[in-house]
Amino acid sequence: MLILSRLLPPPPPPSPLSNFSPNPRIASAASHRLSSPSSDLLPPRCAAEGHAAERGHEFETGGTFYRSESAVGRDLGVLAASLQRRSGHQLRVLDAMCGCGIRSLRYLVEAGADFVLANDANDDNRGVIARNLARVSGEGRWTVSSNEANRVMVECYLKRDFYDLVDVDSFGSESSYLRSAMNCLKLGGLLYVTSTDGYTSGGHRPHHSLAAYGAYVCPMPYSNEVGLRMLIGGAMREASVLGYRVAPLFSYYSYHGPVFRVMLRLNRGKLLTNRHYEFISYCTKCGHSQSHSWDELSKLSCTCNKEGRSLVVSGPLWTGPLHSTSYLTEMLNMAEQLGWMGNGSGADLQKLLQLMVDESDPKLPFGYIKLDEVASRAKINSPPLRTMMSALQKEGYAVSRSHIATNAIKTDCPMATCIRIAKEV
Ligand SMILES: C[S@@+](CC[C@H](N)C(=O)[O-])C[C@H]1O[C@@H](n2cnc3c(N)ncnc32)[C@H](O)[C@@H]1O
Incomplete structure (x- = not known):
């Protein structure tokens, strides 16, 4: 227990968007209770008790937190997992906050995962998850656990039980899970993180974003993109502490929530402050945006205003491309192979991936x-x-x-x- 408490980051301050305490002792009681009085801050509605279907799979949702609007985020995760599997890697997935287990189910069936550890701290979800997974696969390929995510990931790390994909689909900010998630990832593995911390990411609470993500973020006209960049920057810094570097493969924002999702690849390395981990400014006078290296911080100015008094500055954060063009192209091909292209949701996914390919042009700046x-x-x-x-x-x-x-x-x-x-x- 002493070792665990040393490795675990201190408990995060309560987030207004979190309806779940990371303290396992109060987890079950708190998991469906909302602490914030403001309805604007509440997580989106949960599915009513019952069943749902996604990409042709029927499953139980019971009383768990399930949102059909998150299907695109799950599609993107499955495409990345399938590519990881196809590239000769074994595919072991840790679904750290699995809700009813729909992601775990899809990683098993669609991405052909060799093994999935499906975890959700809410013990009440256990039966639903197990029934959903048992319907599609024998128990050798999956295990269900009901523990706090950091504890599960640290235990995997201590057992040297490493994963090819760790999926952290948290309420609120993901930052308190990053270190343990990276610790139980294989080199070359994928970290899929989600934040629903819209108020922070949107630049409305700069001091809170500094505390949670290590970046001072002010309101800018492209705040939602800044939110993704802050998330990537925070993960880069956390990786660097452990002697790793992470690179974004794709970044996805959805206004349903809002939700910020990023798929990162982990490798050995360190943070290079001259490589897209910088500051950005927006000039309220002329509307011009620029990036600034750390060395330039003392002499900030805009082209229209030599004194820089009209500049709104945010950072440090990721200023490079939001996505890898080649990776997205492979995702598009994979979606085709899985038969997902075409009408309805297939056409929407194709359109989204194509749009992401377009915006991954390295000539395009941030924002x-x-x-x-x-x-x-x-x-x-x-x-x-x-x-x-x-x-x-x-x-x-x-x-x-x-x-x-x-x-x-x-x-x-x-x-x-x-x-x-x-x-x-
Ligand atoms: C956003 S929902 C997950 C939805 C699921 N991944 C999906 O795609 O349908 C978040 C889940 O994480 C669980 N959870 C919240 N905090 C947790 C923690 N610290 N450790 C483990 N599970 C947690 C909640 O019980 C909830 O089911």
Whole structure:
């Protein structure tokens, strides 16, 4: 117990979005009780007791926390797991917060996992999880446990029981689980983390984001992308403490929640502060955004204002591409092989993956420009998205849409030029 308490990070401060205490002694009682009085902060609705179906699999949800809106996040996880399996790796998955076990079920059936450890601290979920997994596979390929996630992951680490994929689908912030999750991952393994801590990630509570993620984040027009970048940056820093580095394979934001998900690959290495772990600024006067290295911090200024008083600065966070283009292309191919393309949810997934491929262009900087902001600065009506995109391309700028915001573009064109082009179109 002494060793465990040394390895475990101190318990995190209560999060307004968390409906679950990480203290296993009070876990069962607290798991379905909401501590915040504000309905804005409550997690989205849980499925009513009963059954559900996803990608053709029927399963029990019972009284567990299950959201059909998270199916896309599960699809993305299954595609990555399938690629890991196909690349000759064994596929051992630790589903640290599995709810009713739908992810574990899909990792077993669709990704062909060799073994899944399905854990959820809520002991009441145990029967539902076991019944769901027993329906698709013999017990040799899976185990159910009902412990606090950090405890499970630290115990795996101490037993040298390492995994190819660790999935941490937490309520609120994921940061207190990162270290133990990385410790039980194989080198080259995948860490799939989720945060629903929208208030922090959106830059509304800079001091809280500093405490939880080690980044001071202010409100910016592309706050939701900043949330993903803060999550990646936090994981990079945590990995570095352990002598590892993590690289994002894909990043996904969904306004249902909101939910921030990132798939990271873990390898040996350390944090390089000159490699996309930097600061970003947004000039409230002219709308221009820039990244700043650590060395530049003492001389921050914007092109329009030499004194830098109009700058809003956030960081440190990840400023590189949100996704790996080659990895997303492989995910698209895998989705095709699994027969997921086509109509309905297949078409939506295809569209999303294609959009993510487009925005992974390394020429595109962080952030996006909302066309409403361009319009208000130019004092014109909002220009049509497609017209604006082709006008920018004609002038030689890189441009794509953003999967995060519908009426926005990612581009290497400065705001001042966007305003000029918008007036012309
Ligand atoms: C967002 S839900 C998981 C949903 C599930 N992964 C899915 O895709 O349907 C979070 C789950 O984590 C469990 N949980 C919350 N905190 C936990 C902790 N510290 N350790 C283990 N499980 C926890 C809750 O009981 C809940 O079922």
